Amino acid sequence: MNLRAPQRTGIVFFPAFDWAIDPTHPEREERLLYTRDQIFEEGLLDIDGIVQFPPRVAAEADVARVHTGLPALADHLSDSHLISAGGAIEAGRRVLDGEVERAFALVRPPGHHARRVVWGLRGFCVINIEAVMIEHLRRHHGPDLRVAVVDTDCHHGDGTQDVYWNDPDTLFISIHQDGRTLYPGSGFPDEFGGPNAYGATLNVPLPPGTTDEGLLHVIDHLVLPVLEDWKPDLVINSAGQDNHFTDPITDMAITAQGYAELTRRLRPHVAVLEGGYSVQDALPYVNTGILLAMAGLDTRHVVEPDYRPGRFTVSEDARRYVERLCEILLEKYRDRDGLRRSAFGDRAHHREERQVFYDGAGITEHQAETVRLCDACGGSVQLETWVQPSRKALVVEIPRRCCPACRSDAEAAWERAGLDRYRWVELRDRPADRVERKTAGRSG
Amino acid sequence: MNGIYLGIDVGGTHTDGVAVENGRILRKAKVPTQDDLVECTLDALETLLDGLNPRSVRRVVLSTTLVTNAIVQGRLEPTGTLLTAGPGIDPAVFAPDDRCRVVGGAVDHRGREIVPVDEGAATEHLDRLAGDGVRTVAVVGKFSTRNPTHELRLAELAGDRFDYVAQGHRVAGTLNFPRRVATAYLAAGAWRSHREFVAAMTAALRRFSVLAPLYVLRADGGTQMAAALANPAETALSGPAASVMGVDALGAVDGDTLSLDIGGTTTDISVFTGGAALLEPRGATVGSYRTQLRALYTRSTGAGGDSCVRLEDGRVRLGPDRCGPPAAFGGTHPTPTDALVVLGRILGDRHRAADALRPVARGLDLPVEAAARAVLRELGRTVAEAARKFLDEINAQPVYTIHELLQGHRVRPLRAVAVGGPARAAAPYLEDALDLPVRVPEHFDVANAVGAALARVNVEVHLVADTARGYLSIPQVDAYERIDRRFSLEDARQRIDRAVLDLARARGALDPDDRVERVDEESFNVIQGFSTAGAIHRLRAQIRPGILARIA
Known part of the structure; x- marks a missing residue:
C-alpha cells in the first residue's frame, strides 16, 4: 500500500500564505492553497523516497552575488523574497549534497523576470531565485559548475537571460508564448547571448494555442539535443505553470499530462516554481504531475476534471512553424562559434543599449553595457544604468572565471569611474565574492 | 473529581492497574498478560477492587493491545473496500487487499462533484462481497471530507446486508486519501472484535457491581466512552499513550520535557512542550498501515530492560529481539536488567545474572561489573541517539507562512522523565547519555495505568x-x-x-x-x-x- 519513489526526490514547499502583492493580484496568498490541498490529499509527502525540506532564509550576501539593487539592495528585499530564494537554495543543496537525486522548490514569490540590476518590482519578481540558487551553489560547491536553465514559464525568462547574458558556463533556454503577444515582449531567436557567451542563450517563442505535442516537440528536437551537447552538471527547470489551458493571463493549451511528460523527458535536477495563476483548475494537478514525474512515478491519472485526450489541436501551419523553428535554432546553436566571429569580428569591446520597463514600479530603466571581447573568460562588463539621467550608476563586473586581462580592464574602469559622473559605482568582484561601492552624497 | 477512577493498561508482558481517588493512588495491580485479554483485565480488576466499594467507581478506563495486535498480526476481519478517486495517483495503488474495487466518481479539492458515483459498478461489487460472506465494508472517496455525498451514497447502497460500514469522512477527517483508506479499512476490520471485547468487559464490570461506564483510551491519550467509539482503530497504540499521560499525571512535566517509557524490549520516547504532549503531524503508523489516527507523537527504539545483549565487533549491542526474560529472572540470555542486578541496583538472582553476562565481559576483556556498566551505557546511548533523532524530526516540521518560519519555536527539552520497570535503576545512565537531568516520579512502575485512569477526553x-x-x-x-x-x-x-x-x-x-x-x-x-x-x-x-x- 505504501508507494516508493524510484528516484529519491526532495520537495521544498513554501506557499507563503501570508504574502501577496495585493489582495486580488494573481500573485496572492492562496495561490498555492489548492495545490497544498491536492498534495496533502494525494498523500504525496507520505511516499517513501519523497522527502520534504524546510526552506532556509537566503542571506543578503546570496542575493548580492547576483543583483545590484538601486538605490540599495535592502530597499527591495523582504522576508518573503529571501525565503523563496532560500527555498530554491535548499533544493539545490540537497541535490548536490547527494541527499536526493532531484528536488522541486514549490515556493513563491517567483523570480525569473528579475535582472542583474533591480530598481523595483517587474513581472511579479524582485530577485531571481534561480540565479541566487545557482550562484550560491557555485560558491559552496565549486565555481566550475556547468549549469543549464530551461525556463518553461509561459513568459520569456528575461531576468534569467539578463543575469547569464555574458556567462559562457550557463546555458539558458526559454520556451514561451511569442513575445509579440505577451509580456514582457522579448525572447526572440535573435537574442542569442552576449559576445563571449554567444549561443548560450536560446529563445523559443511559441505561437499562442500551442499544445502538449508542440511543447514536447521542442523538448525532443531542440532542448534534449542541445543539453546532450552542452553536458551540464546541473539542469534547472524554471517550472512556470502558466502555459496551462486554464491560465487567466496567457493563451496556451498545455495540460497537466503535458507538464508531467515534459518533466519526465527533461529530467531536471531541480525544478523551481515560477508563474502559473490558474490556482484552482491547473496548479493542483500540474504540481502533482511534476512532483510525481520527478520521483519517477506513474502520472497517467493526473488529469484535469475537464481533460479529454485530443481536446486541443493546432493547425498544420502552426505545427510546421514549431518544427521549423526547432530546426533553425538547433542549426544556429551548432554553428554558434562561426556566427560569433561574423557578429563581433575582432572588436575589443562590444556595446549594447537597452531599456527595461518595470511594470510593478511604473518606471523605465536605461542601460548601456560594454563587454570586453574575450576568448578566455566571460569578459569584464561595464553596465551603466539610470532611471533619471542625473542619477546614473555604473556596475563593473569581474566575471566568476576571469582572465588577467579582463581583471585589469575591470579594475581600471573601477578606478576611473568618478563620483562626478555617477551617483553610484559598484565593483562586483565575483572570484573574490566581494561587492564594493562608491556612493555620492549622503544617501545610498 | 469525586469518586474512584480505575485505569488498566494491558501491555505485552504485564497488565497494570491503579485505583485513584482525589489524587491518591489507592490500589496498584500488576499481573501477567494472558492470551485472553478479558481474563487478565479481570485479574487486575479483582486486585484493584479488593476492599473498595464498587459503587463509588466513577469510570473505568481500559487501554489494550487488542486492536494493535489484530492489525500487526494480520488478524483483522475480512473487509471489502470501495474507493472513488478522480485525478491524481492511480487509486488502485491504495487497495488494502484484493477485496477492494475502485468505482467511478470524483470530487475535487473544493468539494465540487466532478464525476457522479458509478452506482452500477458499486452495487455489483457489494453484491459480490455479500455473496462471499464479507460482513464489514469500508467506503472511501478522495476529498470526501470536503463533500461526503459519494461515501454516503455508497453506504446507502451497501444497506443492511453488512454489519458495519466504515465511511472515510467519519473516521478520517483531514486531507490524506491513502491514510483515509487505511484508517477506514482498519476501522471496519477491527470493528467486531472490539465490539465483542467491550461487551464482554461491560458484562464483567457489572458482575463486579461496577456500574460506572467503560471508557477506552485512544492513541491520542484521550478517553472515550467505549459505547460511543465510532472507530475502534482509534484504540490502537493506546499503550504508549497511557504512559505519556501517566508522566503528566505523576506531575513530572516542567517546560519542554522528554518522556521515556522504558519497557521490556523498547523504550518509547515522547515530548511535552507548552504543557502538553505533542501529537503526530499526520497520524499514527500501525504495523505497516499509515493512518489518519490522531496519536501522541512517540518514537520507539528497540532497547529496553529485557533486550538481548550481544557483542558485535568487540562492542556491546542491544536488541532488537527479546530472548526470553532476563537471566536473573529465569531466562538464559543477558539483558540490561541483568546488568542492573549485577550492580545491585535492582533485586534479582545476582549469580545467574553474572553468569549470563560473563561471556560478554570476556569478549570485552573486562570484569563483570565493568561489563555491566558498559551494557547500561549502551542502553543510555541507544535511547539518547533515538531521542536526538526524534527531536530533529520534530523541529524539521514544515511551516507554511513567513511568520511561522521566522518565529519558529524549536523544542529543546531541559529535562527528562523516565517511567517503566527499570526506570529508577537505569536513570543515572540515561542522565549521562542524554546530558539532561532525569526525574523518576513515584509510582513510575504503573505510570501507564495512572495515565489511563486520569486521561481526559480530548x-x-x-x-x-x-x-x-x-x-x-x-x-x-x-x-x-x-x-x-x-x-x-x-x-x-x-x-x-x-x-x-x-x-x-x-x-x-x-x-x-x-x-x-x-x-x-x-x-x-x-x-x-x-x-x-x-x-x-x-x-x-x-x-x-x-x-x-x-x-x-
Missing part, C-alpha cells in the same frame, strides 16, 4: 467554510451545512467551538474545565477572474490531550 476538529460555494464542513462531527455569503471568520469561530464541545460531550467529557483552543486559523479570498467571489475560512480547534488531576 478532541480535534477541522472546519472548512467556503462562502463562494456556500458550504461548510466539519467532518469530525459529521456536519455538512449550507452557509451564506456573509458567513464570517467570527461565525466560523463560534461554529467550531460548538463542534468541539459537542464532540467532547459525545465522547463522554466529565470535565467542566475543558477549554477549547483554536490552534489554526486561515482565511483566504476566493478570486474568480480578478474579483472576489467569497472567502475560505479554515480553522482547527481542539481540547488538548491532558489529565483530570495530578497525583499528589
Whole structure:
C-alpha cells in the first residue's frame, strides 16, 4: 500500500500564505492553497523516497552575488523574497549534497523576470531565485559548475537571460508564448547571448494555442539535443505553470499530462516554481504531475476534471512553424562559434543599449553595457544604468572565471569611474565574492 | 473529581492497574498478560477492587493491545473496500487487499462533484462481497471530507446486508486519501472484535457491581466512552499513550520535557512542550498501515530492560529481539536488567545474572561489573541517539507562512522523565547519555495505568467554510451545512467551538474545565477572474490531550 519513489526526490514547499502583492493580484496568498490541498490529499509527502525540506532564509550576501539593487539592495528585499530564494537554495543543496537525486522548490514569490540590476518590482519578481540558487551553489560547491536553465514559464525568462547574458558556463533556454503577444515582449531567436557567451542563450517563442505535442516537440528536437551537447552538471527547470489551458493571463493549451511528460523527458535536477495563476483548475494537478514525474512515478491519472485526450489541436501551419523553428535554432546553436566571429569580428569591446520597463514600479530603466571581447573568460562588463539621467550608476563586473586581462580592464574602469559622473559605482568582484561601492552624497 | 477512577493498561508482558481517588493512588495491580485479554483485565480488576466499594467507581478506563495486535498480526476481519478517486495517483495503488474495487466518481479539492458515483459498478461489487460472506465494508472517496455525498451514497447502497460500514469522512477527517483508506479499512476490520471485547468487559464490570461506564483510551491519550467509539482503530497504540499521560499525571512535566517509557524490549520516547504532549503531524503508523489516527507523537527504539545483549565487533549491542526474560529472572540470555542486578541496583538472582553476562565481559576483556556498566551505557546511548533523532524530526516540521518560519519555536527539552520497570535503576545512565537531568516520579512502575485512569477526553476538529460555494464542513462531527455569503471568520469561530464541545460531550467529557483552543486559523479570498467571489475560512480547534488531576 505504501508507494516508493524510484528516484529519491526532495520537495521544498513554501506557499507563503501570508504574502501577496495585493489582495486580488494573481500573485496572492492562496495561490498555492489548492495545490497544498491536492498534495496533502494525494498523500504525496507520505511516499517513501519523497522527502520534504524546510526552506532556509537566503542571506543578503546570496542575493548580492547576483543583483545590484538601486538605490540599495535592502530597499527591495523582504522576508518573503529571501525565503523563496532560500527555498530554491535548499533544493539545490540537497541535490548536490547527494541527499536526493532531484528536488522541486514549490515556493513563491517567483523570480525569473528579475535582472542583474533591480530598481523595483517587474513581472511579479524582485530577485531571481534561480540565479541566487545557482550562484550560491557555485560558491559552496565549486565555481566550475556547468549549469543549464530551461525556463518553461509561459513568459520569456528575461531576468534569467539578463543575469547569464555574458556567462559562457550557463546555458539558458526559454520556451514561451511569442513575445509579440505577451509580456514582457522579448525572447526572440535573435537574442542569442552576449559576445563571449554567444549561443548560450536560446529563445523559443511559441505561437499562442500551442499544445502538449508542440511543447514536447521542442523538448525532443531542440532542448534534449542541445543539453546532450552542452553536458551540464546541473539542469534547472524554471517550472512556470502558466502555459496551462486554464491560465487567466496567457493563451496556451498545455495540460497537466503535458507538464508531467515534459518533466519526465527533461529530467531536471531541480525544478523551481515560477508563474502559473490558474490556482484552482491547473496548479493542483500540474504540481502533482511534476512532483510525481520527478520521483519517477506513474502520472497517467493526473488529469484535469475537464481533460479529454485530443481536446486541443493546432493547425498544420502552426505545427510546421514549431518544427521549423526547432530546426533553425538547433542549426544556429551548432554553428554558434562561426556566427560569433561574423557578429563581433575582432572588436575589443562590444556595446549594447537597452531599456527595461518595470511594470510593478511604473518606471523605465536605461542601460548601456560594454563587454570586453574575450576568448578566455566571460569578459569584464561595464553596465551603466539610470532611471533619471542625473542619477546614473555604473556596475563593473569581474566575471566568476576571469582572465588577467579582463581583471585589469575591470579594475581600471573601477578606478576611473568618478563620483562626478555617477551617483553610484559598484565593483562586483565575483572570484573574490566581494561587492564594493562608491556612493555620492549622503544617501545610498 | 469525586469518586474512584480505575485505569488498566494491558501491555505485552504485564497488565497494570491503579485505583485513584482525589489524587491518591489507592490500589496498584500488576499481573501477567494472558492470551485472553478479558481474563487478565479481570485479574487486575479483582486486585484493584479488593476492599473498595464498587459503587463509588466513577469510570473505568481500559487501554489494550487488542486492536494493535489484530492489525500487526494480520488478524483483522475480512473487509471489502470501495474507493472513488478522480485525478491524481492511480487509486488502485491504495487497495488494502484484493477485496477492494475502485468505482467511478470524483470530487475535487473544493468539494465540487466532478464525476457522479458509478452506482452500477458499486452495487455489483457489494453484491459480490455479500455473496462471499464479507460482513464489514469500508467506503472511501478522495476529498470526501470536503463533500461526503459519494461515501454516503455508497453506504446507502451497501444497506443492511453488512454489519458495519466504515465511511472515510467519519473516521478520517483531514486531507490524506491513502491514510483515509487505511484508517477506514482498519476501522471496519477491527470493528467486531472490539465490539465483542467491550461487551464482554461491560458484562464483567457489572458482575463486579461496577456500574460506572467503560471508557477506552485512544492513541491520542484521550478517553472515550467505549459505547460511543465510532472507530475502534482509534484504540490502537493506546499503550504508549497511557504512559505519556501517566508522566503528566505523576506531575513530572516542567517546560519542554522528554518522556521515556522504558519497557521490556523498547523504550518509547515522547515530548511535552507548552504543557502538553505533542501529537503526530499526520497520524499514527500501525504495523505497516499509515493512518489518519490522531496519536501522541512517540518514537520507539528497540532497547529496553529485557533486550538481548550481544557483542558485535568487540562492542556491546542491544536488541532488537527479546530472548526470553532476563537471566536473573529465569531466562538464559543477558539483558540490561541483568546488568542492573549485577550492580545491585535492582533485586534479582545476582549469580545467574553474572553468569549470563560473563561471556560478554570476556569478549570485552573486562570484569563483570565493568561489563555491566558498559551494557547500561549502551542502553543510555541507544535511547539518547533515538531521542536526538526524534527531536530533529520534530523541529524539521514544515511551516507554511513567513511568520511561522521566522518565529519558529524549536523544542529543546531541559529535562527528562523516565517511567517503566527499570526506570529508577537505569536513570543515572540515561542522565549521562542524554546530558539532561532525569526525574523518576513515584509510582513510575504503573505510570501507564495512572495515565489511563486520569486521561481526559480530548478532541480535534477541522472546519472548512467556503462562502463562494456556500458550504461548510466539519467532518469530525459529521456536519455538512449550507452557509451564506456573509458567513464570517467570527461565525466560523463560534461554529467550531460548538463542534468541539459537542464532540467532547459525545465522547463522554466529565470535565467542566475543558477549554477549547483554536490552534489554526486561515482565511483566504476566493478570486474568480480578478474579483472576489467569497472567502475560505479554515480553522482547527481542539481540547488538548491532558489529565483530570495530578497525583499528589
